[in-house]
Amino acid sequence: MRYWLMKTEPDVFSWDDLERCPNRTTMWEGVRNYQARNFMRDEFGVGDGVLFYHSRKNPSVVGVARVVRAAYPDPTQFVETSRYFDPRSAPDAPRWVTVDVQAERRFPEPLTLSRLRAERGVAGMALLAPGSRLSVQPVRPHEWEEVCRLAGVTVD
């Protein structure tokens, strides 16, 4: 089992939105970055842990989710009216994949980026690297444990 961090702009899709989804589960559509895609396609497994991160507005880790379905073609890449439409992707050779993610535990309080920057135990996180923009990032086990500890929750 692995651990990940996934970014979302809360104005587009927030933790509240995830909790409102049927079975608290959503298709993580719209990833259009090759490095992020490769993580999902090649390394994501059912049961992996996900730090759910709100970017831009009060940037924070706001909860923990689970991968409940491994990679499959992202249907939005074929929908012409979708903001995620990719005219260069062919149905017989999909370019982009998605996974299904289920809400597990909301943090009692958002764990802010500024707090994380101040904590030595998470100093190596990809999230904190200068200029890091990757929307799907690996998280090391000790980083996962420390983030959950700082948030005041216990999650395997």
Add this chain to the structure above:
DNA sequence: GCCAACGTTGGC
């Protein structure tokens, strides 16, 4: 294959 132009991300 280089790299300038362009578009996007995301902290501030």
Add this chain to the structure above:
DNA sequence: GCCAACGTTGGC
């Protein structure tokens, strides 16, 4: 809203 950092595109 600004803009630096980064990724992608496409001419050559």
